[in-house]
Amino acid sequence: MFEFESIAVLRRFPGLALLILFIVLFSLFSVFARRFLSAANIEDLLAGYSFMAILAIGQAFPIIARGVDLSVGSNVGLGAMILFDLNAIFGVPGYAAIPLAIAACALAGALNGLLVTLLRLQPFVATLATLAAYRGGVYAISGRQLYPEFAMHSIRDPWIHSLEAYVDVGRSLGLGRLMKFPSIPLSFLILIGVATAAQIVLSRTRFGLDLKTVGGNREAAHLAGIAVNRIQVAAYTLSGFSAGLVAVILVARFTTATEAAGTGMELTTIAAAVIGGVSLQGGTGNAFGPMLGAFLLGVILIGLTLMGISQFTQQILTGLILLGAVLYDRTTWDHEQAAHARNG
Amino acid sequence: MTSQQDRPRHGERRDFLKSVALGAAAFGIGAAGPEMLSPSVGRAQAAVGKTLKMAFIQFMPHTVPAAWSKGIEDVLSKQGNIDYQLLDGQAKVEVQISLMDTQINDGANVIFLQPVDSVAIGPSIAKAKRAGIPVITLNIDAVEDHAAHVEMSHYAGAMDIAKSMGEAMGGKGKVVIINAPPGIIIRDQRTNGFVDGLKKYHPEIQIIADQPADWDRKKAQDVFTTILAAHPDVTGAFGVNDSMALGVVDVLKQKGMLGKVVVFGDDGEKDALESIEAGELTGTQYTDVYQQGRFAAATAVVLATGGVDASSFRAKGHLLIPYVIATKSTVGQIQPDQRW
DSSP: OHHHHHHHHHHHSTTHHHHHHHHHHHHHHHHHSTTTTSHHHHHHHHHHHHHHHHHHHHHHHHHHTTOOOTTHHHHHHHHHHHHHIIIIISOOOHHHHHHHHHHHHHHHHHHHHHHHHTSOOOHHHHHHHHHHHHHHHHHHHOHHHHOGGGTTOOOOOHHHHTTSOEEEHHHHTTOTTTSOOOEEEHHHHHHHHHHHHHHHHHHHSHHHHHHHHHHHOHHHHHHTTOOHHHHHHHHHHHHHHHHHHHHHHHHHHHSSOOTTTTTTHHHHHHHHHHHTTOOTTSSOOOSHHHHHHHHHHHHHHHHHHHTTOOHHHHHHHHHHHHHHHHHHHHHHHHHHHHHHHHHO | OHHHHHHHHHHHHHHHHHHHHHHHHHTTOOOOOHHHHSOOOOTTOOOTTSOEEEEEEESSSOHHHHHHHHHHHHHHHHHSSEEEEEEEOTTOHHHHHHHHHHHHHTTOSEEEEOOSOTTTTHHHHHHHHHTTOOEEEESSOOSSOOSEEEEOOHHHHHHHHHHHHHHHTTTOSEEEEEEOOSSOHHHHHHHHHHHHHHHHHOTTOEEEEEEEOTTOHHHHHHHHHHHHHHOTTOOEEEESSHHHHHHHHHHHHHTTOBTTBEEEOSBOOHHHHHHHHTTSSOEEEEEOHHHHHHHHHHHHHHHHHTTOOGGGOSSOEEEEOOEEEEETTTGGGSOGGGOO
16 A cells, blocks of 8 residues: 555655656766766756757647647647748748747647547547648748758848847856856746746636646536637647747757758657656646656756767667656556545 | 677677666666766867767768768777767757767767758857867768868769769650758759759750658658659659669569669669669669778877867868769679678
């Protein structure tokens, strides 16, 4: 019974197990991987995984609604190419092109929601279809492909360029002389904003509660008078919106949009969300879990690379952690079901 | 030859030992080896006796980077003081950028790079340059200036392919190009070389389609099948790498059209050479890629041991590797130990 009790304790503080795992791994790498605990490496970790964390938070919304968004990666590619085309080919300045690209991604997300609700497609099937369709769209509108003179074009728009900035925290706090602080990439600050907003939406708003109800028990939500379809469409729209933000961050970093941008990110974000305690059974999840999940994957990959361990080992380890997270999720869910059965 | 066969096994053993060390660490045994305690090595100014670090960030797992890596390891392992790592970019720019960051932070002395995108990797190369680290690109050049670029003579090679291909087609007919994705300089070099070569040697041959198949054999099969449906009168196909050319051969074989379309690849991998010997693929530009890796490694060793910093370069260095146009009549010259 000890096992169940310890799991019950962990459940009372969602994300506690993950936080402990994160701290343990982080400490281990700090001791055993050379230069892991250096300002430059923390900077790399923040720059390299903040966008993945934003996407994982977006992914959490459809999963909480008991769905999934497999198209996020393609949607990122689409948003990036729209931004590139608008700015490079049509000369639309960044301040107008950035919101347009984000809006297009949100719209693509809403379309996913409509396929799931109006056409009653399985989320897996609907978003698998748009995964292919949106990627096809990227190639179809690729300015680098349509106009060879733009193939080697680097975006120099000041609005877009300024997003790839670093904030020197040490100096602005006046602590720079005490120790070397990592410069914080702007994408991490965007992430903090997104995570805070998402957490408030999930825990403090009517929409957040309704979303969890829809994901936990669709029928009950329907009977309680919740506009189930509208909630689901909103969840996919938010996932699309996060893809738009990431598209803008990537274009700023790449100075171009690649046709393959975002490929495979769907799996990483789902893994990060699940590791972050967003249950695949729907109905539960918060915003900080997926964020921590994304950084956990980053810590493992960067830590093992710094230790010189082969990438195949890294992939196996990532798989094992994901498996562990899913099993942990299942155990707690089964336990909860058993508790419901006992009480009811 | 035996030493060459042994080497990968050494690499595996090292990985295995490191995994064991990690395992021990995870259990709190605290196996801190001397390597982990050694002081950091200054970048690009290592004195004799200090360990140098180099890494190759490849595009994705493929025959070409695998053979380069073997060639690089050949040379580096003989130096005795160089730690070398092969890292996989997984065909994703963001992965390559993250790996570049890790290498810069880890104080690599030289980074070998096969960029996934010539433009998008630019800011990362600039970052390495600011840290003083020379970056050597292999085959796929980058828009951002860097220490050196070592390539298979893309432009001249593709011109010779056009010449040879036109001869096999009797100087007339319609060709298609199965191309690389945009945003990669090698695509332009090989395409331009081919187009200019046809103009110069066989002006009557028409190019009727030019479509990307992302370096991939399977994708090339789909792309060529579609092209063939629209243009059944195609008599020539140029795959910008061998994998894509072999994809075209797959389709022709399946449709019983072998011999009706002249197919050329580029690179010269073992499968392509065997296909030429079997009378399926018409030809390819063959480069000794082991040798290319050794040349790149030799450049890197000289730079690193000579303490040459990335800021000392006035311009990007270029090195073109000699090649052979391999067809049924010339493929026999290529020795078994040069095949990769």
